[in-house]
Amino acid sequence: MSKDFAGIANLRNIALTLRYDGTKYHGWQRQKNAVTVQETLENAISEVIGGQVSVTGCGRTDAGVHAEYYIANFRSDCTIPEERIPFALNSRLPEDIVVRQAREVPWDFHAVFNCKRKEYTYRIHNTEFRDPLFNNRVWWYPQSLDIDAMRLGAAEFIGTHDFSAVRAVGTNVKSTVRTVFSFDIFENYGIINFRVAADGFLYNMVRAMVGTLVYVGVGKIQPSEIADILASKTRSLAGPTVPPQGLYMTNADYDIEL
Amino acid sequence: MSKDFAGIANLRNIALTLRYDGTKYHGWQRQKNAVTVQETLENAISEVIGGQVSVTGCGRTDAGVHAEYYIANFRSDCTIPEERIPFALNSRLPEDIVVRQAREVPWDFHAVFNCKRKEYTYRIHNTEFRDPLFNNRVWWYPQSLDIDAMRLGAAEFIGTHDFSAVRAVGTNVKSTVRTVFSFDIFENYGIINFRVAADGFLYNMVRAMVGTLVYVGVGKIQPSEIADILASKTRSLAGPTVPPQGLYMTNADYDIEL
Secondary structure (H helix, E strand, O other), rough: HHHHHHHHHHHHHEEEEEEEEEHHOOOOOOOOOOOOOHHHHHHHHHHHOOOOOOEEEHHHHOOOEEEEEEEEEEOOOOOOOOHHHHHHHHHOOOOOOEEEEEEEEEOOOOOOOOOOOOEEEOOOEOOOOOOHHOOOOOOOOOOOOOOHHHHHHHHHHHHEEEOHOOOOOOOOOOOEEEEEEEEEEEOOOOOOEEEEEEOOOOOHHHHHHHHHHHHHOOOOOOOOHHHHHHOOHHHHHHHOOOOHHHHEEEEOOOOOOO | OHHOOOOOOOEEEEEEEEEEOOOOOOOOOOOEEOHHHHHOOOOOHHHOOOOOOOOOOOOOOOOOOEEEEEEEEEEEEOOOOOOHHHHHHOOOOOOEEEOOEEEEEEEOOOOOOOOOOEEEEEEOOOOOOOOOOHOOOEEOOOOOOOHHHHHHHHHHHOOOEHHHHHHHOOOOOOEEEEEEEEEEEEEOOOEEEEEEOOOOOOOOOOOOHHHHHHHHHOOOHHHHHHHHHHHHHHHHHHOOOOHHHHHHEEEEEEEOOO
């Protein structure tokens, strides 16, 4: 029925590929009294196509968190060719949000429900002195970190587990079980990258896992203890939640090519 | 005499190695009604050692221009060991200025007069879409640039020339002759780096040379015309002055090791 309706009204479902600097935003999701990426994008789309539009984003990034790759979709009867949509939107968007691609997708495509795999990368600048040219782009952590130990610890997160021990306390969700597909740690020019992919993440889960691995890196937690911490489902046994400016959404996979 | 004076009063000459994000500053040099890097640094030093201090910087970077490597010196009777000075200053400095090293240098060392070679690097992000994560760090220029042609053009700037054609009109200086030692262009991940070293630079000279090379890159100026443009001493024949956010001081060389 929805397809017929789409056909009659010439409604299109458009998937956007975004990149944004989250420094000045209170995260993705629209909220009262705070500027968010979703609201800023919806306003730009409304200006271009005329009339209200509602955009669905692939994940709820927090205040200060960035996106190198982010998928959002919206439905509209706009007739702008897909290759022109990025230029039309970018001319209305502030410099810290950029639309890199627009693709017409099947009517039932949904940026959250159809996402099979999400990937985040957390970046720590692990050097004696803060680099002012990396402010708001990394978390600066001067203490030496044992990368081999952190890799052993990261491997403990891989698989299907209850991740209650590494999520924000007090958040409500149907299930706290997720599947982590991979968790790689690699270093480039003093920046340690923590790249983790899963079928989904609980609130603050990436930042709590990285905080736990930092505790492993300084010897406060042993890699072998992580399985017990997960089994305990107790947030206080894991490491701290690291700050938002080092976190980037870096991929989102769907059954269709975007 | 100055050496004796230094000996009597225990005065030390301290050279600082800095790195800064110039986005929020009206350049290096102290001025009325605008916050500068020099003033911010002088205030931090004064807080640490007590009493007024005057800092000499190796060059006058403009508003919005950055420094990956910048040398400044000041004279003081402070007794803080040199290895502790960076930490003492960084705890007073804002996040966008960092002192990476302090070295006691000979009494007559002067960050400007003793500088033998300065190096600047200009960075253009040459891609179809702006990258919001590079805002204030590069100049985004979407039009395709011919790197081989720009390299031929850059070679024309090397040597001892009158650089009047590529400096801000109306500035006063004793001599407009400078020696450019090298001018390299290389690309990394879509960023074109223009790295130029000279015995000194006229006001806006790097940005006007890069603007001229961008005109070469799009075919508006032929590489072989640059010698004539320099000989003409006429600013209007060269290319435009490119914006400040792509410019970094990247090196400063002295007879002594810093």
